[in-house]
Amino acid sequence: MKDYIIEVQNLKTYFYLDEGIVKAVDGLSLDIKEKKTLGLMGESGCGKSVTALSILRILPKPGKIVSGKILLHDSQNGSTRDLAAMKPDSPEIRSVRGNEISMIFQEPMTSFSPVHTIGNQILESIYYHDTQDKKLAMEKALDMLHKVGISNPEQRMNEYPHQLSGGLRQRAMIAMALVCRPKLLIADEPTTALDVTIQAQILELMQGLQEELGMAVMFITHALGVISSISEKVAVMYLGRVVEFADTKIIFKNPQHPYTICLLKSIPHMGRKAKTRLEAIKGNVPIPLDPLPQCGFYARCPSAMDGTCDTAVPGLIEIEQGHFVRCFLYSSEKEAS
């Protein structure tokens, strides 16, 4: 397992509510190789963001990591740390956050502090992780702002988030995340709130920076088109579990899990004859509140098998080299509980 930067093993993050237990992430395993991009795809409520928050240990309250491992590998000294075992407010995890792993959020307006200037917010993480030298820190911040394509960075440093447009704010957000040169960047729907032309700018920028800085990226989104253009591997999530995991090409050309197949059929493709009918998936994404021990997609699945799919959770099986599927259509193996 040498060239992996992060391995998540059987992660379970539950939210304990009065009504019951919401199993937001329920036995999730994935890994990202160094300098590669993993796309994490799924609809809202399937646990994408909770996975990201679990890795950084910034889960909001009643949420708790119940079991599982989050292994962060360091290729330079060969050490491995388990983030899931750290305390959420310990110095160890603090030295990881914003330094080795950092995160970009969907809505840059709500994730910046409105009462601090862009410059101060970027400098904060340099002071914490890198250097106390004011001049050097300033240089680093300006250099980063320049890299993300913000013109006139000296002036922007002194501006507040509300003075920037959506696209610029997202660029500033990227600058803040990358200023300490993390090894893994978690991007949680970074382009969802942006217009298509701005989205194209940001995706281009992120790909360029990834090459330049040599970091791995975990790209979370529900937009299938974005995933296909940016990532090497894709993990499709449904109800807190990865249901299919393979190379991007395989996921889009030869999907095997019924959910992936349905999802790809249900969205309009550009350039296809207009006015055809879409094949919608029936029903809604259920809330994982005290879920039954069955396949999460059972109620919506067109090829559900009564008596099989509703009795146990299928295991994640490798059906061909590097192509994992969680479905009883391919194997009768069950998930160990």
Add this chain to the structure above:
Amino acid sequence: MTSQAYSNLILELKNLKKYFPIEKGFFRRAEGQVRAVDDVSLFIKEGETLGLVGESGSGKTTLGRCILRVIEPTEGEIYFRYNDKPVNLLDLDSREMHMARRHLQMIFQDPYSSLDPRMIISDIIAEPLYANKVLKGKKLRERVRELVELVGLEKTQMRRYPHAFSGGQRQRIGIARALATQPKLIIADEPVSALDVSIQAQILNLMQDLQKRFNLTYLFIAHDLSVVEHISDRVAVMYVGKIIELAETEELYIRPKHPYTEALLSAVPQLDPETKMKRIILPGEVANPADPPSGCYFHPRCNYAKEICKTDAPKWEEVAPEHFVVCHFAKELTLKGVD
């Protein structure tokens, strides 16, 4: 635009403008204007879907609301045909407008904020019927039940409040409310952009089924170009308050004539990882409608801009049958569309 050629128009806009004043200071002096809708002319044929695309801030929503006179337009004419004759909606007084709105309805983007959280579903759907004095009593209740089933909800859910429904179900309620008065034209303002992908398909299918069944006409406002391609017969592209290109869907997507349309189409992420389209990266952001650039509004971002684009505003011309463009070089440029 020569609109007389088409007999079955349901809506025609002529030089519609909406300028919002920018007010400053204690006396609210007008300091300038935001040209949200700037001289828009277009028409919609009965039974078709006209897609209206553009980035945020391009004036799509303002245009939609001006047609309903929810926002009062500054200038222009809106001819809407009902009771078999075209009527300029801007000539109507408030009582007459009230009557006309029965034939014009709207579906909103955000299904969470467009339904009153203190009303039960059957009241929400009944309100337009009640307010327009179309039906009352037992007939009203029957009609509401019919509508609820029409959009694919259960009768048993009628007495619940909006919070008990998911996003997709709420959008169905919004559609039922819009259909209640049997309108001819529905203005759908980003009806699926707040929904998940699997739910989006359900709502698009529902809208298509209802269109076929009741011969509805849609003005479909969206920013997602693949959704617009899927549902529209014709597409209009808006940029800083102006329509810059209008054509039949296939024509516009395969043979775009405006550089902005080309860039928009190239920016849409493609599903197939092998056919990576060359993304055209437009520099900068959408122009500020309060202080638009000189000449062609698009020239600071345009890859093909020449001297004339900085000084002269291009004219609206028909470059191919029913394909309208506003660009000086529409006939000379060969632009790439969708394969």
